[in-house]
Amino acid sequence: MVGNHGTQGASFSVGLDSLSHALPQILRLEARGRRGYSSRMSYATVETIAGVPVVLRPRDEAPGVAAGLFYPAGSRYEEKNEHGAAHFVEHLLFKGTKKRSCKEISREVEGRGGDLNAYTGEETLCLHGRVPAGHGSELVSLLAEMALESTFPGDEVERERGVITEEIRMMDDQPAVVAGEALNALLWPKQALGRPIAGTIASVGGIPRTGLVGYWQRRIKGVRPVLVIAGGIPAQEAVRTAKKVLARSGRVKSKDPVRARRVASRDLCVTVVDKPVAQVNLAIGIYAFGRKDPRRHALRMLSVILGEAMSSRLFQRLREEQGLVYSVSSGAHLQRDDGVFYISAGLEPGNVGKALDLIAEELRELSAKGPGAAELKRAKDYATGQFALGLEGTTQQMFWLGDAMLTRGRVVEPKEAMEKLAKVDIRAVQAVAREIFQPGRIRLGAAGPGLTTEGLTQAAGSLAKL
Template sequence: HARAHASQAARLMDVLADIYLNPVFDRREITRERRVIKEEIAMTLDQPSHHVLELSDETLWPDQPLGRSIAGNERSLNRTRRSELAGFHTRHYVSGSTVVVAAGDIRHRDLIDLAKRLARQIPAGSRSSWFPAVNGQVRPQIKLFTREMEQTQLALGIRTCSRHDPRRFALRLANVILGENMSSRLFQSIREEHGLAYSIYSTPNFYHDTGSLTIAAGLDTAHTQKALKLTLDELRRLREKPPAAGELRRARDYLIGQLELSLENTESQMNWVGEQLLGFDQIIPPDEIKARLNEIR
């Protein structure tokens, strides 16, 4: 995506369309980018708080795309050739997988005219297929990665619902109560009351046919067992006893406030619309999302 003065919309579309439709895939650039991605992988390994999240996904979704790092690994990078990149572009950069979105000082009919230029050039094709998530787990799974360092990074992953499931609104509220901010139960218990961790949080992830809730913390190894027990206690409390009306209202106010703040600039609005069209094949108005959140009791 790109950002420019409204008067440059046509030129911007031409540049973006050229990048999108006519990549060169220069072998020297591929070699250079391969080195850059290897450095990115090394950087993730040097940041245990990031690495533990990749290990959690790998454990939740073993031997399938959802469980693999988007950066790949050294082996996959070394064996990827120009012909594979070009083939991927040919198969997936087609009309059925393409969405054109603009936000700002531009009229809808003007965007349609600009998009028509792209439509004349882009190859026809249907949306790319996807790989359904597979869950064959029948008992709790543990993955341990050991290295010499000061802290233990802990991640607890739980499979949840997809981005199309109406329960996702309740899950978003439950996550705020559980661990999304400094007022959350996990933060107040494990950091403020017991002083076991500097950072602890929970975050939901929504995919096409499944989802997850991940709780992550960085703490002294000696405190791992106690922190895990307290985390499970909070999960159990959330399951067995509904939150009080005031706590639920504060969580709802927080989510609605975050939604409104996230749409205050044109780039955020553009991303919002694009994600809605790609993820839901429609634009779900912010007011509808607020209404769904207000329905949760």
């Protein structure tokens, strides 16, 4: 995801349903609130206010309040001639409303010791902030004002066009980003999912102000969002504030985006970007499944085992034993209707073939035998701690709740996610590995010096023979 002020919205990843054995107090749940308030303790409650789902997690002991407005308005909702519009609009929500200038918006929050930010992903545009306890109502009111009353001043549009152009140039100077974008284009050609979220210099330069205002009116102002308020604010105050600010919110349920379209192939497909840098950055993408698929829990364990920690197979083989890489990682990026399991690494050009051979060995081993019992337990224990730490603060809780409500239509309580992950066994992990680790599902992108498609295809021969 692309953040407004350099903050990556995707850096907080609590999806894929991690697990905790030793539940901290924050996760001890006694009830599963769905509508209204529960006299018993629950992780969060949901109120429908003016047609808008409002998720509340008040915590008297919290020193701050985090709030977010989540819209189904990410980049995959764009038409071809709108490439980059979602991210552009996100920036412009900070550039003035009917009541406040750009500078006054910043001072409204920073003058209370808080901060304000936003991010755009493929499916979500989120406007969010945090303030010390006692200022939650002002924060929520400001977020709603920015979302619903922005004015898109012409001079600000042009200045921000230049800012985003520099943001794109900055990302183009990061070979890992370039490799990832090349991979996305290979995975999802000729569709919004395969295009960079921020757009290109050409596409951003070609969107007129009227097009940006139109996108905002259709995808934000007129559409029903999800509002999340978490932290040190009384529930009654949060409800009163929500009723006040949401009275003018859109209530139309957003239409689903065009379904993701895979490109059928029986063989490994590769793409390269020749870039004069010291390392080759590899991005391997493997078609998996969507975020609602029950196999996502086994996929999470597969990712932890392969490359999410220092004890993972790829980290041990490629870095600790062979010294081929500084960093190697794995993960999953799941959309509503499809998803990708990925592996990334950066290394010296002469070691690309050897590294890909070792990666292929581990994929083949997991497909043939699955993980060991002790290995799976360690993976669950790792996910346990990461999950608990990930939900430690009110901002992280706000992101968790907003993402769940927007993408699944309900609050997913941590206990529920943990219970499902706890049931993952060796056979489930092996079954997912067998299904997805096939040459026809694998796409390989790379950015680095002297790369050719033919050369990378040859270096990836072991992946092509899985």
